[in-house]
Amino acid sequence: MYPDRRVAKLIDENFIPARVHARDDAKEFVRLGERYNAQWTPTILFLDPAGTERHRIEGFLPTDDFLAQVELGLAQMSFKRGDFADAERKFRAVVDTHGESDAAAEAMYWAGVSRYKGTGDASALGETARAFRDRYQDTPWAKRASVWGG
Amino acid sequence: MASEISWRHDVDAVLDEARRANKPVLLDFSAAPM
Numbered sequence: 001m002y003p004d005r006r007v008a009k010l011i012d013e014n015f016i017p018a019r020v021h022a023r024d025d026a027k028e029f030v031r032l033g034e035r036y037n038a039q040w041t042p043t044i045l046f047l048d049p050a051g052t053e054r055h056r057i058e059g060f061l062p063t064d065d066f067l068a069q070v071e072l073g074l075a076q077m078s079f080k081r082g083d084f085a086d087a088e089r090k091f092r093a094v095v096d097t098h099g100e101s102d103a104a105a106e107a108m109y110w111a112g113v114s115r116y117k118g119t120g121d122a123s124a125l126g127e128t129a130r131a132f133r134d135r136y137q138d139t140p141w142a143k144r145a146s147v148w149g150g
Numbered sequence: 151m152a153s154e155i156s157w158r159h160d161v162d163a164v165l166d167e168a169r170r171a172n173k174p175v176l177l178d179f180s181a182a183p184m
Contacts, residue, residue, distance in 0.1 A: 038179040
C-alpha cells in the first residue's frame with residue numbers, strides 16, 4: 001500500500017510519518033508498543049499534534065481500503081478537536097470517494113453525528129438513519145443508527 | 151507509479167516536532183521488509 005503514489009501523497013500532505021520496525025528498531029518497538037498498546041503488525045496509529053491517538057488501523061488493507069481509512073482518520077481528528085463542519089465534510093468525502101470500502105458505513109454514521117454536533121439539528125440523525133435503509137443496511141453502523149428512527 | 155515515504159525513526163523527536171508544528175503523526179508499527 002505504501003508504494004502507491006496516492007497513499008504517499010496523502011500521508012506526506014497530512015502527517016509526519018514515523019515508523020518503528022519489529023526487528024530493526026526492536027527496543028523502540030517494544031517501548032512504544034507498550035505505550036500505545038500496539039501488539040500486532042501492521043498497526044498504524046493516527047496521533048494528533050499532542051500525541052493522543054485518534055484512530056488506528058490494525059492488519060493489512062488493500063490500497064483503496066487503506067486510503068479510505070486514512071481519510072477516515074483525518075475526519076476523526078477533525079471531529080475530536082470539535083471542528084464538526086470540517087469533520088462532516090471529510091466523512092462525506094469518504095462515502096463519496098470510497099463508497100465500496102469498509103470505511104464508508106462508519107463514515108456515513110459519523111457524518112450524521114458531525115452534522116448534529118455542529119448544528120444542533122436533530123433531524124440530521126433521522127436523515128442518517130433513513131440513509132442507512134438505502135445503503136450499508138447489513139453493517140454494524142446501520143444498527144447503531146437505527147435508534148435514531150427516521 | 152511508485153512513490154516513497156520519508157519515514158522517520160526517532161519517534162520522540164517526531165512527537166516534539168508535531169507539537170511544535172501542530173501537525174499530526176502517522177505512526178507505523180511494521181514488520182515489513184525494509
